[in-house]
Amino acid sequence: MEYVNSDFTPLSIEEQMKFCSFKSYIREKDKEGEVLLLYRGEEQKNVRRRLFGDQSDFETGDLFQRAFYFGEKARHFSVDHFDENREFLTGINDCSERTLEFIFERISNVINTPERRNRVLQNTSRKFRDYFNEPRNCRNFVESINAYTEQTKLKARDYYLYWLHIAGSPGIRIETQLVSTSVEKRVAMGFSKVNKNPKEKLIFHYFIPKPFHAHAIAPWVSDHHQSVVTGCGLPTYKALGLYPRQREVAVKGALFPHFILGVGLISENRFVVNSHFREIDENDFEQVSKVGFSIDQSNFAERIFDTGYIRWGQTDLNGNFDQSDV
Secondary structure, eight states: OEEEOTTOOBOOHHHHHHHHHHHHHHHHHHHHTSEEEEEEEEEHHHHHHHHOSSGGGOOHHHHHHHHHHHOEEOGGGTTOOOOTTOOSSOSTTOOOHHHHHHHHHHHHHHHTOGGGHHHHHHHSOHHHHHHHHOTTHHHHHHHHHHTSOHHHHHHHHHHHHHHHHHHOTTSOSTTOOEEEEESOHHHHHHHTTTTTOGGGEEEEEEEEESSGGGTEEOTTTOOHHHHHHHHTTOOOOOTTTTOGGGOEEEEESEEOGGGEEEEEEGGGTEEEEOGGGGGOOGGGHHHHHHHOOOOOOTTHHHHGGGSSOSEEEEEOSSSOEEEEEO
């Protein structure tokens, strides 16, 4: 494996040793349960489309510089255009009644989609299926969630969005505010369809710190969201969702650049290291493992106009998110 900068310049021996030391540190933190190492497979053309509003401006080196500044955001932030009449999932904090009704309807749709039938039967209980198959329960679903605080409502919403996100097109796709990752690198490589065109394939190496529920939804990793739903008296599903072998963790909003270790170029056996790594030393490893790399994003709102993103999100690392339009 060759370690390179964003412009593909190989790291010096000292830089490579420091980065390998940091990766080992993060791996140990992962084993301790203090951080969670994640992987996301993608195609360069998709990342390029999101990071460059004008494709004529594209240069390969700039792709990674931008990725380490803007991150990799959910589809809601790049392709989810909606008109004034849309009343559901309009924002990262949208827990409106129409959004809850939409979630109920989409769960029912997945349950009744022939292509998902076997998956549904294997990974949901009869109680779950019967509840969402009965249209009259939609009002109960909305009222059960609305009886709680805004934060509790949001956790319940995100719990069911995780299930719909994993379900794919019968669930939600362009409206999703979640980014698919896996704790298994081989799964991420499968997501990137590496065998079809290996030169186009990327693997984002990412980590999130505890508490994991402040950054992502993964009931099999942290039962926080499921506990909230249980408290609401609503049916739960098998913690790994419809595709247990994928061991998916749905990161909320974006793979923020502060937590991107780097990007692997599969066909070239090269690893592009996050450019902000160069600004830290070994005394900073503990702090970075908790809050990520320090990045000056003071002109973020101006620079994002040069990308293909139509909105962006922010987090305070405590589970609170905000959204702004470009």
